[in-house]
Amino acid sequence: MNIFVLMKRTFDTEEKIVINNGQVSEDGAEFIINPYDEYAIEEAIQVRDKHGGEITVVTVGNEDAEKELRTALAMGCDKAVLINVEDDVEESDQYTTAKILAEYLKDKNPDLILAGNVAIDGGSGQVGPRVAELLGIPYVTTITKLDIDGGKVMVVRDVEGDEEIIETSLPLLVTAQQGLNEPRYPSLPGIMKAKKKPLEELELDDLDLEEDDVEAKTKTIEIFLPPKKESGKILQGELADQVKELVSLLHTEAKVI
Amino acid sequence: MARKVLTLAEIRDGSLRNVSFEAIAAAKTIADGGEVVAALVGESVQSYADELIYRGADRVVVVENEKLKNYTPDGFGQALMAVVDAEKPEGIVFGHTALGKDLSPKIATKLNSGLISDVISVEQTGGNFVFTRPIYSGKAFEKKIATDGLIFVTVRPNNIPALERDESRTGNVSSLSVDIKDLRTIVKEIVRKTAEGVDLSEAKVIVAGGRGVKSAEGFEPLKELANVLGGAVGASRGACDAGYCDYSLQIGQTGKVVTPDLYIACGISGAIQHLAGMSNSKVIVAINKDPEANIFKVADYGIVGDLFEVVPLLTEEFKKLKVHS
């Protein structure tokens, strides 16, 4: 089976966010594989181990993403592709990323493409379905179970807490939700092997794309932090009095009840 | 500049979702004096059309087809593209719901358009509509504009106020017949895991329990409090992992993102992944026996104490308030 995983390197949102010159500062920040993409990688490995085939993990980014690609290889992916847009793309949005990924994938005959359902930094959740649409294949988002039996595929989709049991077929794109699996940690032999696995680097040119073809259709004009919350009021006194005071504050001061 | 804006109405448990009314309100702003058209898509949905007019839509286009009984990206995609082709809107607004998140990138791609998702506010500055959305799990925000033609956004539930319901409003309701074919994904079964009633993402009040609740039975006092307040019960992942409640209640980075008017956190420590799902709530109350718990850092009001004592007292006190008001 010809399997692809779409992966994004993200800022670890456990980090404190600092804004410098209108941008989220990356100085000294930790970067990770987007947690939802880790579920996608794990599922890809399980599917390959069961049905055979090869996994290519693909990212659009800059050379820093090599680290996360190596981690994906160490987990068990077979090949990695970095589409380096550092020199070509200044402003990008989900339209840009999806277009680049689809252009790369269009002649690769994928059977299965896996992605995270959302990236924890930008939080848009658009890229997976956009890529499927550009490739003309069906998609199922936020999946928690995947069963492939010949050409027939059974998927469980999380829909705001309820479950849809969906029948579909390959080729297919799915996006991973928490609960799909428990991503493995790279093993030491895995890390050693990963160093020798192929990591290909491409640029827009290699995909016959011009900068104009992928020009963003939206623009970020400002990034800001939430207003600092005044520290809250910790109530004092007898518990019963605290409760009375709280209800009264919610009613008269906060006016939410 | 006046423009025509299309919204998609969503039905859940036999009623229109509140976020659909909020989408109409957002569409009205973007329309800037132009027409707001609501698309109503499903198997048999005509009867909901008037309500959309009362909520501010100028016109409703109904697409009914037995193949639209359950949502599928192909089915709803074909229905909506038929409406788009007929109406040629210059703006589109969906709710940022499971359906909206799933369908909007498909439509945006078909229209070769940008898409600004998870919008929490709209403002007009100069000639531009500026959309604010949370990034980095709610730890920062960005303002975005559409730079190429169509303005296409999804709005997060509970953030953009719906318009006042007005039964005297009138508007045209028309039907569009669409041939729905070649569905490549088929919904075989829907397993209901969430409780009927108040929808967590749209609830005005949420009473959430964490590992401090200690057992499934421990959630009972929280349910009573939620009932008195007409709210919903939520949970931390800690509580879900421990099996005290279903994962469908989980709030946070990997669960639901909620912005109720009032969020009462009971026995929740306030891990960053939990805060990602609730820190934008309007008022946060924390009940925790550990005065050092991180949840107090984001709380507007805090009570340091045992939740099993505090929560029943709170329920009684709110009951009294309801009787008096």
Ligand SMILES: Cc1cc2nc3c(=O)[nH]c(=O)nc-3n(C[C@H](O)[C@H](O)[C@H](O)COP(=O)(O)OP(=O)(O)OC[C@H]3O[C@@H](n4cnc5c(N)ncnc54)[C@H](O)[C@@H]3O)c2cc1C
């Ligand atoms: C990738 C990733 C994603 C995650 N996503 C989420 C997510 O979406 N949502 C989420 O919630 N978590 C998420 N987590 C988990 C998160 O890090 C925390 O582990 C979790 O939120 C802790 O849950 P808790 O606060 O209920 O439990 P704990 O941290 O154990 O806190 C329990 C609290 O209850 C208090 N307590 C105990 N008894 C009482 C009592 N009788 N009365 C009052 N207070 C009492 C204690 O003082 C303590 O503060 C995620 C973690 C990771 C790594």
